Amino acid sequence: MPNDPPYLPLPAGEIGLLTDLYELTMAQSYFAEGIHGEATFSLFVREYPPNRGYLVAAGVDDALDCLEALAFDGNSIDYLRSTGIFTADFLEYLRDFRFTGSARAMPEGTLFFAHEPVLEVTGPVIAAQLVETIVMNQVQYQTLLATKSARCVQAAQGRPIADFAARRTHGTEASLKMARTSYIAGFGATSNVLAARRYGIPPTGTMAHSYVTTFDAEIDAFRAYSRMFSDRSILLLDTYDTVNAAHSTVKVAREMESDGHRLTGVRLDSGDFDALSRQVRRILDDAGLDYVRIVASGGLDEYEIERLVTGGAPIDMFGVGTRVGVSADAPSCEIVYKMVSYGDRPVMKFSENKESLPGAKQVFRHYDAQGLMSADVIGLAAEDVPGAEPVLVQAMRDGRRIVPPSTIADARQRVADGLSRLPEPHRRLRDPFRYPVSTSDGLQQLESQIRGRLTAALTS
Amino acid sequence: MPNDPPYLPLPAGEIGLLTDLYELTMAQSYFAEGIHGEATFSLFVREYPPNRGYLVAAGVDDALDCLEALAFDGNSIDYLRSTGIFTADFLEYLRDFRFTGSARAMPEGTLFFAHEPVLEVTGPVIAAQLVETIVMNQVQYQTLLATKSARCVQAAQGRPIADFAARRTHGTEASLKMARTSYIAGFGATSNVLAARRYGIPPTGTMAHSYVTTFDAEIDAFRAYSRMFSDRSILLLDTYDTVNAAHSTVKVAREMESDGHRLTGVRLDSGDFDALSRQVRRILDDAGLDYVRIVASGGLDEYEIERLVTGGAPIDMFGVGTRVGVSADAPSCEIVYKMVSYGDRPVMKFSENKESLPGAKQVFRHYDAQGLMSADVIGLAAEDVPGAEPVLVQAMRDGRRIVPPSTIADARQRVADGLSRLPEPHRRLRDPFRYPVSTSDGLQQLESQIRGRLTAALTS
Numbered sequence: 001m002p003n004d005p006p007y008l009p010l011p012a013g014e015i016g017l018l019t020d021l022y023e024l025t026m027a028q029s030y031f032a033e034g035i036h037g038e039a040t041f042s043l044f045v046r047e048y049p050p051n052r053g054y055l056v057a058a059g060v061d062d063a064l065d066c067l068e069a070l071a072f073d074g075n076s077i078d079y080l081r082s083t084g085i086f087t088a089d090f091l092e093y094l095r096d097f098r099f100t101g102s103a104r105a106m107p108e109g110t111l112f113f114a115h116e117p118v119l120e121v122t123g124p125v126i127a128a129q130l131v132e133t134i135v136m137n138q139v140q141y142q143t144l145l146a147t148k149s150a151r152c153v154q155a156a157q158g159r160p161i162a163d164f165a166a167r168r169t170h171g172t173e174a175s176l177k178m179a180r181t182s183y184i185a186g187f188g189a190t191s192n193v194l195a196a197r198r199y200g201i202p203p204t205g206t207m208a209h210s211y212v213t214t215f216d217a218e219i220d221a222f223r224a225y226s227r228m229f230s231d232r233s234i235l236l237l238d239t240y241d242t243v244n245a246a247h248s249t250v251k252v253a254r255e256m257e258s259d260g261h262r263l264t265g266v267r268l269d270s271g272d273f274d275a276l277s278r279q280v281r282r283i284l285d286d287a288g289l290d291y292v293r294i295v296a297s298g299g300l301d302e303y304e305i306e307r308l309v310t311g312g313a314p315i316d317m318f319g320v321g322t323r324v325g326v327s328a329d330a331p332s333c334e335i336v337y338k339m340v341s342y343g344d345r346p347v348m349k350f351s352e353n354k355e356s357l358p359g360a361k362q363v364f365r366h367y368d369a370q371g372l373m374s375a376d377v378i379g380l381a382a383e384d385v386p387g388a389e390p391v392l393v394q395a396m397r398d399g400r401r402i403v404p405p406s407t408i409a410d411a412r413q414r415v416a417d418g419l420s421r422l423p424e425p426h427r428r429l430r431d432p433f434r435y436p437v438s439t440s441d442g443l444q445q446l447e448s449q450i451r452g453r454l455t456a457a458l459t460s
Numbered sequence: 461m462p463n464d465p466p467y468l469p470l471p472a473g474e475i476g477l478l479t480d481l482y483e484l485t486m487a488q489s490y491f492a493e494g495i496h497g498e499a500t501f502s503l504f505v506r507e508y509p510p511n512r513g514y515l516v517a518a519g520v521d522d523a524l525d526c527l528e529a530l531a532f533d534g535n536s537i538d539y540l541r542s543t544g545i546f547t548a549d550f551l552e553y554l555r556d557f558r559f560t561g562s563a564r565a566m567p568e569g570t571l572f573f574a575h576e577p578v579l580e581v582t583g584p585v586i587a588a589q590l591v592e593t594i595v596m597n598q599v600q601y602q603t604l605l606a607t608k609s610a611r612c613v614q615a616a617q618g619r620p621i622a623d624f625a626a627r628r629t630h631g632t633e634a635s636l637k638m639a640r641t642s643y644i645a646g647f648g649a650t651s652n653v654l655a656a657r658r659y660g661i662p663p664t665g666t667m668a669h670s671y672v673t674t675f676d677a678e679i680d681a682f683r684a685y686s687r688m689f690s691d692r693s694i695l696l697l698d699t700y701d702t703v704n705a706a707h708s709t710v711k712v713a714r715e716m717e718s719d720g721h722r723l724t725g726v727r728l729d730s731g732d733f734d735a736l737s738r739q740v741r742r743i744l745d746d747a748g749l750d751y752v753r754i755v756a757s758g759g760l761d762e763y764e765i766e767r768l769v770t771g772g773a774p775i776d777m778f779g780v781g782t783r784v785g786v787s788a789d790a791p792s793c794e795i796v797y798k799m800v801s802y803g804d805r806p807v808m809k810f811s812e813n814k815e816s817l818p819g820a821k822q823v824f825r826h827y828d829a830q831g832l833m834s835a836d837v838i839g840l841a842a843e844d845v846p847g848a849e850p851v852l853v854q855a856m857r858d859g860r861r862i863v864p865p866s867t868i869a870d871a872r873q874r875v876a877d878g879l880s881r882l883p884e885p886h887r888r889l890r891d892p893f894r895y896p897v898s899t900s901d902g903l904q905q906l907e908s909q910i911r912g913r914l915t916a917a918l919t920s
Contacts, residue, residue, distance in 0.1 A: 009631060009632040009633070010632055010654070014654055017653045017654035017657060018626070018632050018635070018652070018653070018654045019626075019652075019653055019654075020624065020626055020627070020651040020652065020653070020665055021651050021652075021653050021656070021663045021664060021665030022651065022665030022666050022667055022668055022671075023665075023668075024653065024665070025665055025666075025667070025685075025688075025689060026667055026668060026670075026671045028688060029667075029671070029684055029685055029688040029689075030674070032684075032687075032688050033684050033688075035674060037674075039670075039674070041670070075657075076654075076657070079653075079656075079657040080653075083663060085689070085692070125674060129668070129670060129671075132627070132668070133626050133627045133652075134632070136627035136628070137626060137627050137628070137629065137631065137632060137635060138631075138632075140627070140628055141628075141629070141630040141631060164480065166478070166479075166480055166593050166597060167480070167592070167593050167596035167597050167600070167797075168596070168597070168600055168601075168792050168795075169597065169601070169630065170601040170629065170630035170631065170633075170634040170786070170791075171469060171597065171598075171601060171630065171631055171633035171634045171637065172469040172470055172478050172594070172597060172598075172633060173469070173630075173631035173632060173633040173634070174630040174631045174633070174634060175478070175597060177631065191480040191481050191482065192478070192479075192480065192481075192593075193477045193478070193479055193480070193481050193484065193539075193540075194470070194474055194477035194478045194479075194536075196481070196539075197477060197535075197536070197539040203481045203543060204481060205480055205481030205482030205483075205484070205485055206482050206485075207482055207485070207486055208482055208483075208486060208589070208592070209798070209799075210486075210499075210501070210589060210798065210799035211482075211486045211489070211589075213799055213802065213807040213808075214490070214495060214497075214499070214585060214799070214802050214807075224489055224492075224493050225485075225489055227492075228485075228488060228489040228492050228493075229485060229489075229545070232545070240914065322792045323792070325792075326630070326786075326791040326792045327791070328791055328792060331630075331786040331787070331788055331791035332628050332782045332783070332785075332786045332788060335628075337627075338669070338670065339669075339670035339673055339674070342673065342674050347673040347674075348673075454700065
């Protein structure tokens with residue numbers, strides 16, 4: 001599969017303005033003060049969303065694409081001038097502005113944990129600060145969607161899942177990324193045709209209730225659809241009465257058989273999925289249609305899929321939409337982008353419940369003899385933790401990517417590998433055990449040095 | 461203020477593919493069966509999200525822009541061909557496909573209620589069906605964000621609010637629409653610079669913690685910032701210790717005074733806002749700095765703003781981000797797009813809890829003698845309800861808009877008017893009283909006719 005081309009969320013020349021005003025006012029002040037030192041910023045999640053024991057890194061490649069493309073076009077400069085906030089020499093500086101720094105990142109699809117940097121950006125302070133908004137914007141929601149989707153994949157225990165979320169995501173950009181991140185997380189298909197084209201994901205779809213109501217009788221709709229799509233057909237049963245529709249399905253499937261075709265499946269989109277799937281399965285089996293598969297969609301998430309699967313409902317495939325496409329039980333998380341060093345000086349923040357770890361860092365992952373993940377250590381980038389694998393890779397240098405973006409296939413494999421190597425207690429869908437993450441000796445020493453220095457400065 | 465140009469969420473030639481596959485498979489079947497009758501689809505919200513007593517229509521103009529621009533470019537046609545699902549003559553048909561129908565819509569910013577159509581689309585069934593995904597996508601999340609923002613405006617009781625959500629919305633498209641819809645809802649500014657440029661919203665911003673940590677001492681950061689921005693400066697107090705920073709603020713503000721300048725404000729971004737704002741207010745007032753305003757941001761939503769305002773916290777301005785930008789307590793709602801008539805035949809759906817009202821409709825709004833909204837009636841489009849004002853307007857005919865999109869100023873005025881005319885019990889932030897919405901005699905008769913006809917058909 002080819003690499004995805006960089007589908008930027010905005011025209012490259014507008015990416016510079018997709019930032020909070022304070023990034024630009026701070027930049028103006030740094031510029032005026034001659035502050036051009038090198039800074040490192042760390043992107044991490046402070047705390048898990050409810051019931052999450054792991055997170056799936058997603059959107060990191062988009063964030064890096066944005067860094068590489070970052071620019072201010074003429075309209076952007078004109079607009080900034082019109083605000084009266086900025087000096088002429090600063091606006092000239094922005095005209096040629098590019099991100100010239102470096103970045104270390106977790107590869108797309110890597111499992112990660114609270115407090116671990118998923119991305120570290122190093123560069124002149126103006127540039128490294130300016131990208132905060134777009135980096136956080138791209139990584140937060142995609143990570144939430146990838147994580148929610150991975151939980152659905154776990155719950156489905158091997159049954160295929162399709163993304164049906166396009167109509168309920170927060171915008172078209174979110175719909176495309178929902179399709180991509182859910183496929184990375186292990187879904188099998190998407191209903192979103194543009195996403196299918198862009199990312200090479202199998203497209204899938206059946207029929208809507210409106211299709212059924214367009215015909216005088218439901219069975220006429222079923223016949224018309226199967227006439228057109230024959231073996232690909234999946235009939236929607238709940239427009240009027242599901243059990244009645246199952247009996248009509250039997251008639252149509254037998255007509256198809258007499259023409260040498262086989263109906264693929266039926267879809268339930270409302271009601272009690274457990275009871276209805278059993279009734280429909282019985283009707284189909286009694287008619288010798290054991291090959292017809294049952295798809296369920298409508299209001300599903302990992303909790304409901306788990307309930308249906310563990311309860312033994314004869315559902316062969318799930319379509320998920322709204323609740324997963326907005327990560328309904330956790331539509332945001334405490335992701336932050338914090339300066340951790342400036343010049344040759346590591347920095348940190350002490351505000352109540354908002355502490356950050358100082359210095360450019362690396363995440364070191366330990367595996368046990370069976371190859372299962374056993375513990376992570378957050379250390380300094382320059383440290384070495386014997387027996388552990390570093391997780392962040394150098395992704396960008398001098399403003400250019402030095403490793404290509406992950407293919408969607410590679411990212412998908414990474415999630416599958418991660419989930420298979422994460423011990424079950426940390427994968428539980430409810431009240432997971434906290435995965436052990438500690439800080440290295442080097443990081444602890446640095447932290448207490450800075451704490452001492454700052455306390456002295458504040459009390460002097 | 462000029463009209464917003466149509467900022468399409470995607471290149472026009474890709475809008476056709478931003479759809480669920482089943483819209484295209486149904487279209488292929490209609491095409492093959494020669495089904496080209498005119499259909500009307502109705503977009504409405506089945507039930508209120510928690511604690512909502514009203515909804516603010518938003519994204520309707522974007523949906524109409526998408527209808528007007530809808531097309532399949534060459535890449536889209538090539539992709540569809542490659543799936544092997546579609547016939548050559550259908551693909552030729554899509555090559556020249558345009559939306560040629562009509563639409564009636566609530567103007568952007570109109571208050572509306574459960575079951576009321578916010579948009580009705582009429583056209584050849586293939587076209588009217590095909591746009592389902594993008595219409596729902598655009599209207600759902602923007603309506604949720606506008607509604608959540610309007611609730612914050614209510615809670616703030618006249619204190620200005622700024623949108624700080626860009627980093628936590630679901631993508632850049634969502635960040636731009638958050639800025640726009642929150643301004644329509646009554647916010648005063650946005651930190652999102654691109655949104656400020658596109659929509660003519662006042663940009664706002666202060667400084668980040670990282671700015672403070674870049675300097676050796678906090679007060680050096682405050683001095684550098686005020687040196688640059690003088691009277692526009694707002695200093696961030698919680699990087700190390702808020703009370704300590706308030707004392708530094710006093711020093712800097714006095715230095716500014718001696719140069720003939722006045723500090724605008726200080727910002728609190730963590731901790732107990734009620735207690736801290738009182739402490740900081742006292743420190744500032746004791747130093748004769750009563751003109752310095754206090755801004756609070758961080759984790760705010762309508763509930764927390766209401767608590768702070770009614771508790772008397774001396775906060776002059778609020779910045780809201782995450783919880784509003786993802787509509788955290790209601791990141792989705794039960795919005796649906798249902799066929800309500802086909803050819804000369806009204807249709808409806810009976811699935812459990814998923815009923816729809818038949819026929820092209822109009823919403824009629826009654827006002828009392830004081831000009832307050834008193835009740836809505838959902839009637840047939842052709843009906844007349846004496847003494848009530850129709851809410852839906854003819855927005856599009858023969859595939860072209862016949863009224864221009866609302867300006868952001870007009871939409872903003874519409875929300876303000878709506879809120880001032882909606883009686884308080886329906887505006888409450890918790891457990892609002894349900895606004896009275898009934899169906900007209902004509903609609904009730906039609907519904908019972910169809911119900912009778914369908915029951916007869918199912919039992920025959």
